[in-house]
Amino acid sequence: GDSVTQMEGPVTLSEEAFLTINCTYTATGYPSLFWYVQYPGEGLQLLLKATKADDKGSNKGFEATYRKETTSFHLEKGSVQVSDSAVYFCTSSGSARQLTFGSGTQLTVLP
Amino acid sequence: GAGVSQSPRYKVAKRGQDVALRCDPISGHVSLFWYQQALGQGPEFLTYFQNEAQLDKSGLPSDRFFAERPEGSVSTLKIQRTQQEDSAVYLCASSLEGQGYGYTFGSGTRLTVV
Numbered sequence: 001g002d003s004v005t006q007m008e009g010p011v012t013l014s015e016e017a018f019l020t021i022n023c024t025y026t027a028t029g030y031p032s033l034f035w036y037v038q039y040p041g042e043g044l045q046l047l048l049k050a051t052k053a054d055d056k057g058s059n060k061g062f063e064a065t066y067r068k069e070t071t072s073f074h075l076e077k078g079s080v081q082v083s084d085s086a087v088y089f090c091t092s093s094g095s096a097r098q099l100t101f102g103s104g105t106q107l108t109v110l111p
Numbered sequence: 112g113a114g115v116s117q118s119p120r121y122k123v124a125k126r127g128q129d130v131a132l133r134c135d136p137i138s139g140h141v142s143l144f145w146y147q148q149a150l151g152q153g154p155e156f157l158t159y160f161q162n163e164a165q166l167d168k169s170g171l172p173s174d175r176f177f178a179e180r181p182e183g184s185v186s187t188l189k190i191q192r193t194q195q196e197d198s199a200v201y202l203c204a205s206s207l208e209g210q211g212y213g214y215t216f217g218s219g220t221r222l223t224v225v
Contacts, residue, residue: 004153043115044154044202044216089153098144098167099214101153 002027006090006102013080013109021075021105023064023090031094033057033066033073036101038087047075047088080109113137115217117203123223124193132188132220136205140215143186145178146202148219154202160186193224 007022025031035047035057048057053068062077073090090102116135124130136143142161146154147170156170162183171178175193180186190197201220206213 043218044204046214091153097142097159098156098170099146099154101155103153104151 002031002092002094002100004090004092004100004102006088007105008103010106010108013107015082015109015111016079017109019075019077019080019084019107021088021090021107023073023075023102024071025073025090025092025100026071027092027094027100029094030068031092033064034091034093034099035062035064035073035075036089036091038089038104040086044089080107082109082111085109115203115205115215117201117217117220119220120218121221121223123225126194126224127192128224129189129191130193130222132190132201132222134186134188134203134205134217136184136186136203137215138184140205140207141183142206142208143180144204144206144214145186145188146204147172148200148202150199157188157201190222193222195224198222198224 032051048059050057050066145157148154159167160180175191204214
């Protein structure tokens with residue numbers, strides 16, 4: 001079945017540092033790919049998406065590019081803020097309607 | 112309503128007790144999903160409804176788990192004879208269509224079995 005593997009955390013960065021969270025997927029066919037974020041005490045929120053190869057999803061300064069050749073969807077941000085502290089989930093959605101989540105990466109940004 | 116509402120927010124159950132978790136999706140959303148999120152893990156799919164029809168229940172871990180959505184809106188996830196391994200956050204999500212980018216998640220119900 002489909003699976004998603006993402007960089008294990010926790011990740012601790014200083015404010016304004018560069019962020020990369022690695023994510024790779026396995027799937028039959030061509031899934032849609034997403035990054036979801038879970039802020040402390042809140043529900044899961046969609047951060048960004050890409051629905052086909054070479055698409056770049058972006059939102060709030062975060063970016064991720066759908067790379068079919070490497071089956072990857074790495075999350076990046078050039079300058080993180082304290083408010084970005086959260087758990088980030090790489091996620092895929094294939095022919096089945098449900099989402100397949102990675103195990104999550106806890107990000108803490110220090111001032 | 113404006114979002115997906117789940118109740119109760121927290122539930123403590125004694126081992127062997129039956130529990131019922133409620134999900135109120137966004138009005139008009141056709142698709143409804145249940146996920147189970149163990150501590151420190153990503154959510155895992157349990158079951159999917161399109162209107163009142165349960166189209167996929169392949170993720171339900173045992174026959175102690177049962178979900179229903181009789182009128183195509185509110186859904187209830189029932190767990191019979193709870194076990195300690197059932198302790199998790201149970202998430203509900205709804206969407207107009209069954210596409211991942213259209214999901215809205217509820218805040219979840221944290222179930223602790225003691």
